[in-house]
Amino acid sequence: MEEASEHNKKQSVPVLPWMRTPIDVTLFHECPLNLLPFLDPRLEVALENMGFTSLFPVQVAVWQETIGPGSCERDLCINSPTGSGKTLAYALPIVQMLSTRAVRCLRALVVLPTRDLAVQVIHSPLLIDFPFLHIFWCFLHANLYACFGIGVLIIISYGVPSELLKLCSLDVGHYKVKEVFAAIAPAVGLSVGLAVGQSSIADEISELIKRPKLEAGICYDPEDFLLDLESSVDILVATPGRLMDHINSTKGFTLEHLCYLSPYLKFVIPPNASVNVFHKLQSSSLVLLVVVDETDRLLREAYQSWLPTVLQLIQSSVGSLFPHANTFFSSPFGSLKTIRRSGVERGFKGKSYPRLVKMVLSATLTQDPGKLAQLDLHHPLLLTTGQRRYQLPEQLESFKLICESKLKPLYLVALLHTLQGEKCIVFTSSVESTHRLCTLLNFFGDLQIKIKEYSGLQRQFVRSKTLKAFRAGEIEVLVSSDAMTRGMDVEGVRNVINYDVPTYIKTYIHRAGRTARAGQAGRCFTLLRKEEVKRFKKLLQKADNNSCPVYSVPSDSIESFRSTYTSALDVLPTLSLVLVNVSALEKLKESVKSETYRKHKFKFKSSGMVKGKEKNSKTTRTSLACNFFEGVATVKVGFDSCSNKMEVVTCSCSLAALATGEAEVGVEDEDDDELFGDKERESFEPISLSSSLIVSNIFDALCFMTLTNSGGANSVTNLAMRAFAILLFKRL
Numbered sequence: 001m002e003e004a005s006e007h008n009k010k011q012s013v014p015v016l017p018w019m020r021t022p023i024d025v026t027l028f029h030e031c032p033l034n035l036l037p038f039l040d041p042r043l044e045v046a047l048e049n050m051g052f053t054s055l056f057p058v059q060v061a062v063w064q065e066t067i068g069p070g071s072c073e074r075d076l077c078i079n080s081p082t083g084s085g086k087t088l089a090y091a092l093p094i095v096q097m098l099s100t101r102a103v104r105c106l107r108a109l110v111v112l113p114t115r116d117l118a119v120q121v122i123h124s125p126l127l128i129d130f131p132f133l134h135i136f137w138c139f140l141h142a143n144l145y146a147c148f149g150i151g152v153l154i155i156i157s158y159g160v161p162s163e164l165l166k167l168c169s170l171d172v173g174h175y176k177v178k179e180v181f182a183a184i185a186p187a188v189g190l191s192v193g194l195a196v197g198q199s200s201i202a203d204e205i206s207e208l209i210k211r212p213k214l215e216a217g218i219c220y221d222p223e224d225f226l227l228d229l230e231s232s233v234d235i236l237v238a239t240p241g242r243l244m245d246h247i248n249s250t251k252g253f254t255l256e257h258l259c260y261l262s263p264y265l266k267f268v269i270p271p272n273a274s275v276n277v278f279h280k281l282q283s284s285s286l287v288l289l290v291v292v293d294e295t296d297r298l299l300r301e302a303y304q305s306w307l308p309t310v311l312q313l314i315q316s317s318v319g320s321l322f323p324h325a326n327t328f329f330s331s332p333f334g335s336l337k338t339i340r341r342s343g344v345e346r347g348f349k350g351k352s353y354p355r356l357v358k359m360v361l362s363a364t365l366t367q368d369p370g371k372l373a374q375l376d377l378h379h380p381l382l383l384t385t386g387q388r389r390y391q392l393p394e395q396l397e398s399f400k401l402i403c404e405s406k407l408k409p410l411y412l413v414a415l416l417h418t419l420q421g422e423k424c425i426v427f428t429s430s431v432e433s434t435h436r437l438c439t440l441l442n443f444f445g446d447l448q449i450k451i452k453e454y455s456g457l458q459r460q461f462v463r464s465k466t467l468k469a470f471r472a473g474e475i476e477v478l479v480s481s482d483a484m485t486r487g488m489d490v491e492g493v494r495n496v497i498n499y500d501v502p503t504y505i506k507t508y509i510h511r512a513g514r515t516a517r518a519g520q521a522g523r524c525f526t527l528l529r530k531e532e533v534k535r536f537k538k539l540l541q542k543a544d545n546n547s548c549p550v551y552s553v554p555s556d557s558i559e560s561f562r563s564t565y566t567s568a569l570d571v572l573p574t575l576s577l578v579l580v581n582v583s584a585l586e587k588l589k590e591s592v593k594s595e596t597y598r599k600h601k602f603k604f605k606s607s608g609m610v611k612g613k614e615k616n617s618k619t620t621r622t623s624l625a626c627n628f629f630e631g632v633a634t635v636k637v638g639f640d641s642c643s644n645k646m647e648v649v650t651c652s653c654s655l656a657a658l659a660t661g662e663a664e665v666g667v668e669d670e671d672d673d674e675l676f677g678d679k680e681r682e683s684f685e686p687i688s689l690s691s692s693l694i695v696s697n698i699f700d701a702l703c704f705m706t707l708t709n710s711g712g713a714n715s716v717t718n719l720a721m722r723a724f725a726i727l728l729f730k731r732l
């Protein structure tokens with residue numbers, strides 16, 4: 001009965017027509033590299049050097065639709081479980097397609113929501129531990145540049161060369177987007193750039209743009225000089241914030257490079273052209289690529305309107321560079337066409353060719369027609385795994401632990417004790433609970449487990465160091481906030497623990513997906529109160545592979561930790577307040593230093609801010625600066641009042657007005673269900689911001705706050721609450 005109603009519900013969810021006939025990735029099998037048709041032998045060697053001997057099913061399926069008979073005729077939407085190898089699925093075809101390019105220019109763009117997803121090794125671990133290597137590298141860098149000029153520009157575009165990266169990384173075989181490209185692209189002479197805010201904007205510019213060599217004694221016209229600027233990279237991995245920065249202000253950076261005119265375009269492809277000829281032509285001139293990874297999250301973060309800008313820029317450059325480019329080149333794979341692909345050509349009606357090829361990917365791809373429409377997909381093809389929309393990794397086992405709310409930490413400690421020695425990530429619902437829980441766990445010296453915090457509240461280099469230690473096995477347990485759920489790829493994580501139950505299935509999928517990656521086994525435990533069990537069961541029903549038996553921890557183990565737990569609780573509140581205060585202030589300093597020039601200002605009239613108070617526009621002014629940057633929202637709230645008084649609660653209401661203002665904060669819907677804001681707000685309840693709190697000093701009232709995610713209207717209220725929480729800590 002229940003199943004039937006679930007089935008009906010499934011049927012009633014409206015999906016776009018093209019989503020009803022997906023390609024099922026489970027029908028594909030792993031394919032040894034030497035059997036993969038058309039694979040460039042240089043890439044085969046590069047993949048073997050990475051330790052890969054075959055392609056995973058999703059990689060074979062995408063290869064088929066890009067390099068194989070699909071020939072990139074359709075845009076691809078790829079919905080494939082966590083850890084299934086989506087990164088290489090798009091990186092390999094891109095590199096293969098561009099491998100015979102004639103001129104260096106930006107032809108492929110990969111957009112990711114956060115910097116952490118782009119580069120797994122943010123700073124090379126060795127460079128952190130041994131700064132002299134950094135100096136040595138800079139020295140080498142400078143000398144090579146001077147000696148070899150253009151040839152070395154390729155190396156510069158990698159920052160640290162992949163060989164050195166490999167040497168430095170303790171986790172060889174585990175690559176994130178930039179590292180995947182860096183491991184294969186050089187094999188065919190391609191260069192990959194990074195625009196994610198990892199380095200200063202000036203450094204990024206020098207990596208991305210090649211400046212002409214100026215000869216001494218010649219007077220150059222500045223305009224000619226600008227015309228000579230060229231891209232140093234063929235492929236760019238970017239986050240929306242930095243991408244927009246380069247589009248708006250980097251001289252010589254233009255997405256016109258994506259459709260650089262190549263002489264090949266002038267040839268007419270003969271109808272009987274061989275596969276190789278077609279590929280050569282295709283890869284040299286016709287490919288314009290955009291990949292949007294973690295699409296659902298990127299579409300949610302509508303800040304900076306990166307998507308319409310990028311699409312518009314590319315569209316207009318295609319139009320101007322190829323005014324008569326409406327001819328569709330027939331595919332040479334005629335005999336290989338399947339029934340599914342018949343009629344594909346209809347999709348080219350009215351579309352110019354070459355056109356931009358788009359691939360969008362996620363483990364939880366949105367089905368919201370409105371959101372997908374933003375991508376302006378061309379005759380899209382859905383590649384998905386299995387029948388259900390949400391799929392957990394095949395080798396994942398889920399368990400639940402039921403306990404009273406106040407005993408949760410104790411159960412967690414007992415569970416960690418039973419898992420002793422196994423790598424484990426514990427997820428909480430906010431950066432504050434992450435910090436609090438980690439502090440609490442470290443009271444249990446008897447556990448003899450190295451436990452560290454990993455959250456967006458920490459600086460990048462602290463996170464990198466922690467991750468490095470976790471990879472190396474020096475830390476066994478990582479306590480992490482949700483902001484880190486996506487993309488983290490650490491070998492040997494056998495267990496994920498949901499200390500706070502995820503509110504949405506997407507969150508569950510991304511958290512659980514840190515284990516059971518690449519076909520390995522893994523377990524996901526969720527701690528639940530009795531009242532939460534029913535809801536959790538419903539939540540898991542949305543995913544395949546949803547059985548979730550109860551896991552019991554031995555009661556004597558729980559009892560053995562009880563006394564330590566009681567004494568820890570006595571000390572914890574004060575400790576946590578002090579520590580949160582310190583990290584908030586550190587973050588404050590960092591934000592002030594690095595972000596000041598990137599703000600958008602919003603001015604509010606005092607009359608709108610101070611509810612029930614007399615208007616006095618002469619003497620009271622309130623301003624708010626808000627910056628959405630690389631998935632990090634930084635909000636500065638300033639109060640300037642002659643009375644130096646302000647009711648905190650009214651400020652948070654006014655902040656909510658941002659949702660309709662220039663900040664372009666999107667409103668969440670049920671489909672995109674990681675309502676970060678809601679969860680964060682829950683975690684702030686104990687702080688109890690009272691409406692009668694009075695800020696008595698303008699300097700106290702000036703505060704910055706940083707979040708690792710920007711979300712919808714709920715988050716806006718949450719931003720305000722956080723800002724004032726930090727303020728409170730500062731005042732304490």
Ligand SMILES: Nc1ncnc2c1ncn2[C@@H]1O[C@H](COP(=O)(O)OP(=O)(O)OP(=O)(O)O)[C@@H](O)[C@H]1O
Nearest residue numbers: 052054055056082083084085086087173175487518
């Ligand atoms: N062909 C392959 N052979 C062996 N290992 C592979 C192969 N392709 C990818 N991997 C490894 O599998 C792991 C998961 O890959 P990847 O990070 O691309 O998965 P994903 O689908 O993007 O996951 P998520 O959605 O969680 O980001 C990585 O450690 C990667 O190095």
